[in-house]
Amino acid sequence: MSTDAAEKTAPQPRSANNGNVTKRLQTELMTLMMSPTPGISAFPNDDLLNWTATISGPDGTPYANLTFKLSFEFPANYPYAPPTVLFKTPIYHPNIDFSGRICLDILKDKWSAIYNVQSVLLSLQSLLGEPNNASPLNGQAAELWDKDPVEYKKLVLARHKDLADEELAGL
Amino acid sequence: MSAPNSPTLGLFRSDARPGPLTIPPPNLEGTATATATATAATWSDPRQFVVGAPPNPPSPLALRALTSPSNRRATLAAPTLPLGHADSIRKRSSLPADIDLSTLDYITACDENLICPICRCPLDKPVRLACDHIFCDECLNRALEAQRNGERNCPSCRTRVHGWSEDAGKQKHKTSIPRILTQMLDELVVRCPNGKAGCKWQDKRGEVQDHVDRYCDYTLLACPESECGEVVPRKHRGKSCLHFHTKCEDCEQSVLRLDLEAHQESECPKRAKDCSKCGANIPVRELISHLSSKCPETIVSCPGSPYGCSFQSPHADLKPHTKTCPIAAMAPFLSAQQARQDTQEAQQKLLQRKVDVLEGGFSSIQSLLYTSDAGTRTPTTPLEAMSDPMLRSGSNNGAASASSTAPATENPPFDSSTEHLLFLHDSLRNEISRVENALAVLDARTTMTLLNESLRAKEEMAHTNAAINGMRMQLHWLMSARLQAQREQSGPRAGPSVGGGGAGGAAGASAPMLRPVRRSSEESRQKL
Ligand SMILES: [Zn+2]
Ligand SMILES: [Zn+2]
Ligand SMILES: [Zn+2]
Ligand SMILES: [Zn+2]
Ligand SMILES: [Zn+2]
Ligand SMILES: [Zn+2]
Ligand SMILES: [Zn+2]
Numbered sequence: 116m117s118t119d120a121a122e123k124t125a126p127q128p129r130s131a132n133n134g135n136v137t138k139r140l141q142t143e144l145m146t147l148m149m150s151p152t153p154g155i156s157a158f159p160n161d162d163l164l165n166w167t168a169t170i171s172g173p174d175g176t177p178y179a180n181l182t183f184k185l186s187f188e189f190p191a192n193y194p195y196a197p198p199t200v201l202f203k204t205p206i207y208h209p210n211i212d213f214s215g216r217i218c219l220d221i222l223k224d225k226w227s228a229i230y231n232v233q234s235v236l237l238s239l240q241s242l243l244g245e246p247n248n249a250s251p252l253n254g255q256a257a258e259l260w261d262k263d264p265v266e267y268k269k270l271v272l273a274r275h276k277d278l279a280d281e282e283l284a285g286l
Numbered sequence: 287m288s289a290p291n292s293p294t295l296g297l298f299r300s301d302a303r304p305g306p307l308t309i310p311p312p313n314l315e316g317t318a319t320a321t322a323t324a325t326a327a328t329w330s331d332p333r334q335f336v337v338g339a340p341p342n343p344p345s346p347l348a349l350r351a352l353t354s355p356s357n358r359r360a361t362l363a364a365p366t367l368p369l370g371h372a373d374s375i376r377k378r379s380s381l382p383a384d385i386d387l388s389t390l391d392y393i394t395a396c397d398e399n400l401i402c403p404i405c406r407c408p409l410d411k412p413v414r415l416a417c418d419h420i421f422c423d424e425c426l427n428r429a430l431e432a433q434r435n436g437e438r439n440c441p442s443c444r445t446r447v448h449g450w451s452e453d454a455g456k457q458k459h460k461t462s463i464p465r466i467l468t469q470m471l472d473e474l475v476v477r478c479p480n481g482k483a484g485c486k487w488q489d490k491r492g493e494v495q496d497h498v499d500r501y502c503d504y505t506l507l508a509c510p511e512s513e514c515g516e517v518v519p520r521k522h523r524g525k526s527c528l529h530f531h532t533k534c535e536d537c538e539q540s541v542l543r544l545d546l547e548a549h550q551e552s553e554c555p556k557r558a559k560d561c562s563k564c565g566a567n568i569p570v571r572e573l574i575s576h577l578s579s580k581c582p583e584t585i586v587s588c589p590g591s592p593y594g595c596s597f598q599s600p601h602a603d604l605k606p607h608t609k610t611c612p613i614a615a616m617a618p619f620l621s622a623q624q625a626r627q628d629t630q631e632a633q634q635k636l637l638q639r640k641v642d643v644l645e646g647g648f649s650s651i652q653s654l655l656y657t658s659d660a661g662t663r664t665p666t667t668p669l670e671a672m673s674d675p676m677l678r679s680g681s682n683n684g685a686a687s688a689s690s691t692a693p694a695t696e697n698p699p700f701d702s703s704t705e706h707l708l709f710l711h712d713s714l715r716n717e718i719s720r721v722e723n724a725l726a727v728l729d730a731r732t733t734m735t736l737l738n739e740s741l742r743a744k745e746e747m748a749h750t751n752a753a754i755n756g757m758r759m760q761l762h763w764l765m766s767a768r769l770q771a772q773r774e775q776s777g778p779r780a781g782p783s784v785g786g787g788g789a790g791g792a793a794g795a796s797a798p799m800l801r802p803v804r805r806s807s808e809e810s811r812q813k814l
Contacts (some may be wrong), residue, residue, distance in 0.1 A: 138388070142406040194404060195432035227441040228429035229403040235735065 126247035155236040164189045176244040177268040197226035207274040209246040391477040417445040480504035590614040
C-alpha cells in the first residue's frame with residue numbers, strides 16, 4: 116500500500132476517536148479495581164493519561180519482597196501505540212538503566228493493541244525474574260546474574276535501599 | 287467481566303466520550319445543535335438524504351457536519367456539500383455509519399468472550415481472522431494500520447493477516463462470524479444513547495438503532511421548516527418551526543420558542559409553582575433544592591442516624607424529635623470523636639510502617655550479633671546477604687560494590703555508634719577470613735613444594751646408596767681375591783686351622799657386613 120493513502124486516512128479516524136483513549140483507560144482502571152491482581156497495582160495521577168503503578172518482586176528472585184514504583188504515560192492513540200513506562204524506584208536489572216528506562220520488546224516493536232496496563236505490569240514482573248541477558252542495558256548486571264547471584268542480590272538491595280531511605284525520611 | 291457494564295458506570299462512561307448521538311439537555315440553547323442527528327428525515331423528507339441504500343440512516347458524523355454552527359449558515363441552499371463528506375466517511379467503513387456501540391451504557395453483564403480485546407467493549411461489527419481471533423472491525427483496522435514496517439499481524443497471536451487493505455472495499459481478511467455470536471451481542475441490554483437527555487428506554491442492543499431512528503422522543507430531528515436547518519427533539523417536533531425567539535410572559539427574557547417550556551418549568555426567575563408535597567408556593571428555580579432539603583414534607587432522618595437512631599419523619603416533625611433524642615444530642619460529639627479516631631488511625635498506620643522498618647533493621651542486627659557469637663559462619667553466606675543489606679562489605683570486595691552502581695555502599699547511613707562499630711567489626715571479620723583463606727592456600731603450596739623436594743632428595747639418596755653398594759661389592763670381591771692369593775702363598779707356613787680360621791673369620795665377618803647393605807639397596811630399589 117502506498118504511504119500516501121495512510122497519511123490521508125489516518126488523521127481522520129484518529130481525531131474522531133480521541134475519546135477512545137480515555138474510555139479504554141477507564142475500562143482498564145475499573146478492571147484493575149474490581150478484580151485486583153496480587154502483586155501489581157495501578158492508578159491514574161491527576162490526568163487519566165498518566166498513571167503510577169507498583170509491582171512487587173516475584174518470590175524466588177533477587178527482587179522478592181521489594182516493591183517498585185513505575186510511571187505510565189499513554190499516547191493519544193493508545194492502545195494502538197505502547198505507553199511509555201519508566202521505573203521510578205531505582206532498580207538494578209540487566210534490562211533497566213539507571214534512569215529507569217526499560218528495554219522490553221513488547222513496549223517497543225512487539226507492542227500489540229490487546230496489551231493493557233495489567234499485562235504490561237505482569238510482563239515487567241516476570242522480566243524481573245527472567246532478564247534478557249542477550250541485550251542488556253546494564254552489562255555488569257547481566258554478567259553478575261549468572262556469575263555471582265549473591266553479589267547480584269546485594270546490589271539489588273543496595274539500589275533499592277535508596278528508596279527505602281527516602282520513604283523513611285518522608286514519614 | 288461485568289465491571290465495565292455495571293450501571294454505576296453510567297456517568298463515568300458518558301463523560302469519557304460524548305458519542306455522536308449524545309444530546310445535551312434541551313434547555314441549553316444552542317448546544318443541542320452541535321451533536322445532532324436528524325435521522326428521521328430519511329422518511330419525512332427523503333429527498334434530503336438519498337445516499338446509498340435508502341432505508342439506511344445517514345451517518346451521524348455527516349449530520350454533525352451538516353448541523354455544525356459553521357455549516358448551518360451555509361447549508362440552506364447547498365445540502366449536497368456535507369453529504370459528499372458523509373459519502374467519503376461511509377466508503378471507509380463500507381457500512382452505513384450508525385450508533386457507536388462502544389459508547390452505549392450496557393446493563394447486562396457481558397461475557398468476557400464477547401469483549402473486544404482491543405477496546406475492551408462488547409464487540410461492534412465483529413471481524414474474525416483466519417487464526418480465529420475476533421475483534422471489532424474498527425479496532426482491528428486501526429491496530430493493523432498502526433503496525434510498523436508494513437507488517438500486518440493478528441494483535442492477539444501475531445499470525446500474519448492476509449488480504450487486509452486500508453480500503454475497506456478491498457479487504458479480504460475477514461472470515462464468517464458464527465451467528466450465535468452476533469445474536470448474543472444483539473441481545474445485550476443497553477440504555478438509550480439519549481439517556482442523558484431524559485430517555486428511559488433500555489432494551490436489546492440490536493434494537494437500539496431502530497429505537498433511536500424511529501421512536502426515541504429525544505432523538506434530534508430536522509426542523510419541519512426545511513429552510514430552517516436547525517434540529518428539534520422528536521417530542522417537540524410539530525408542524526411548524528420553533529426556532530424563533532420569543533419573550534417569556536413572566537420575566538420578559540428572550541427565549542427560543544423551543545426552549546420556552548423548559549424555561550418556564552425550571553428556569554424562569556419570576557415563575558413560582560406549588561410544591562407537590564407541602565403546597566407552598568416556591569419559585570421554580572428553587573423547587574429542586576426545596577424538595578431535597580427544605581420542604582417540611584420531605585422525609586429526613588435524625589442527625590443521630592449514623593450512630594443508631596432509626597427515626598425518620600417529614601422535615602417539620604424532626605425538630606421535636608431531635609430535642610428528645612439522646613443520640614441526636616450526642617451526634618456532634620460522636621462525629622467529632624469519629625473524626626479524631628480517623629486521624630489517629632491514619633497516624634497509627636504511619637507509625638506501624640515506621641515500626642516495621644525499624645523492626646526489620648533490629649532483627650537484622652540481632653541476627654548479626656547472634657551469628658557472630660556462634661562464630662561459625664563466613665561473612666558471605668547467601669542467607670546473610672539476603673537478610674541484611676547492611677552487611678555489604680565496605681572494603682574492596684571486588685570492583686562491583688565499589689563501582690558507581692551502588693553509591694550507597696560507600697556511605698552507609700549510620701544511625702548510631704553501635705551500628706558503626708558493628709559495621710567495622712564486620713568488615714574486619716571479612717578481612718580476617720580473607721587472610722585466613724590466603725594462609726590456607728599458602729600452607730598448601732608450601733607443603734606441596736616440601737613434599738616434592740624431599741621426594742627428589744630421597745631418590746638421589748637411593749641412587750647414591752646403590753652406587754655405594756656396587757663399590758662395596760667390588761671392594762669385597764677384590765679383597766677376597768687378594769686374601770685368597772695371600773693364603774695360597776703362605777699356605778704351608780700357616781696352619782690350615784689358622785688359615786681356615788682366618789678365612790672363616792673373614793667370610794663370617796663379610797657376610798653380616800654384606801647383608802644389611804644389600805637389604806638397604808633392595809629396599810631403595812623397591813621404593814623406586
Ligand atoms: Zn473493539
Ligand atoms: Zn490471531
Ligand atoms: Zn431513547
Ligand atoms: Zn426551525
Ligand atoms: Zn421567564
Ligand atoms: Zn414543599
Ligand atoms: Zn433520633
